[in-house]
Amino acid sequence: MELPDLGKQCSKSECGQLDFLPYTCYHCKKIFCQEHFKLDDHLCPSRQDPSLDIRVPTCPLCEKPIPGSRNEDPNIRVNRHIQNNCVDEEKPSNTCRLKGCKAKLLVPMNCGACGLAYCVKHRLEQDHQCQGRKQLQQQGSSSTRPAHQKLSALAAMKRAGGGLKQQSNNNTASGNANRRQQQQQTGANKQKIQQLQAKANRTALTEQEQIELATLISLEQKNKDTKNCVII
Structure with a gap:
C-alpha cells in the first residue's frame, strides 16, 4: 500500500x-x-x-x-x-545570570539580595533589575504579621482563662452551697423519721403520718444507694 x-x-x-x-x-x-x-x-x-x-x-x-x-x-x-x-x-553556571549576557565569570560576584552571580557590568542591583530585595521585604512583612496575631491570641486566651477561672469559682461556690443544703435536708429528714418512729412505738400513726414516714424512709434509702453507687 x-x-x-x-x-x-x-x-x-x-x-x-x-x-x-x-x-x-x-x-x-x-x-x-x-x-x-x-x-x-x-x-x-x-x-x-x-x-x-x-x-x-x-x-x-x-x-x-x-x-x-x-x-x-x-x-x-x-x-x-x-x-x-x-x-x-539551562545557562552554564560560570556565566552571568542576567538573561542575554554571555560574559564568563572568572571571579563571580554574588548579589547580596538575590544571591545570584553576575559579571562586573551587571553586579549592582539596578543593573540586573534585582527582585531579591522586594521578596525579602515581602517575607519580612508576612513574618511580622503572625507575631502580632500571636500576641492578640495570647491576650484573648488570658482573658478567656480569667473568665473560665471566675466561672469555675462560681460553680464551686454554688456546688458547696447545694451540698450544705442537701446535708441539712438529710439531717432534718433523719430527725423527722426518728420522731415518727418513736410516736409509732407509743401510739398508732395517722394515715397522713404513715405516708410521710414511708416517703422519708424511701428518700433515705435512695440517698444511701446513690452514695454507694460506683460508676465503671
Missing part, C-alpha cells in the same frame, strides 16, 4: 530515500534523510561560505535563534531544541 502524501524524499541525488521524519538543512534549505542531513554528508554548498561559522540557526517552530558551539552541527542543535519543547537550555 503506497502512502504518497506521507514523508519526503531525500534531496541527495544518489539517495532519494523516502523519509517520514526528514531533516531540513538550515543553510541550503533542502530536505535530507537521516543519513545525509549533515553538511558534509550532502556536500552542502554553504560549507565554502566564510560566514558559516558565525551564523546561528533559527527554530522553525518558535522562530528563536539557537546558539551553540561552532564545531556542533546546527541540525543536531535545532533537533535537540525541538525535542526539548523549544525550552532554552
Whole structure:
C-alpha cells in the first residue's frame, strides 16, 4: 500500500530515500534523510561560505535563534531544541545570570539580595533589575504579621482563662452551697423519721403520718444507694 502524501524524499541525488521524519538543512534549505542531513554528508554548498561559522540557526517552530558551539552541527542543535519543547537550555553556571549576557565569570560576584552571580557590568542591583530585595521585604512583612496575631491570641486566651477561672469559682461556690443544703435536708429528714418512729412505738400513726414516714424512709434509702453507687 503506497502512502504518497506521507514523508519526503531525500534531496541527495544518489539517495532519494523516502523519509517520514526528514531533516531540513538550515543553510541550503533542502530536505535530507537521516543519513545525509549533515553538511558534509550532502556536500552542502554553504560549507565554502566564510560566514558559516558565525551564523546561528533559527527554530522553525518558535522562530528563536539557537546558539551553540561552532564545531556542533546546527541540525543536531535545532533537533535537540525541538525535542526539548523549544525550552532554552539551562545557562552554564560560570556565566552571568542576567538573561542575554554571555560574559564568563572568572571571579563571580554574588548579589547580596538575590544571591545570584553576575559579571562586573551587571553586579549592582539596578543593573540586573534585582527582585531579591522586594521578596525579602515581602517575607519580612508576612513574618511580622503572625507575631502580632500571636500576641492578640495570647491576650484573648488570658482573658478567656480569667473568665473560665471566675466561672469555675462560681460553680464551686454554688456546688458547696447545694451540698450544705442537701446535708441539712438529710439531717432534718433523719430527725423527722426518728420522731415518727418513736410516736409509732407509743401510739398508732395517722394515715397522713404513715405516708410521710414511708416517703422519708424511701428518700433515705435512695440517698444511701446513690452514695454507694460506683460508676465503671
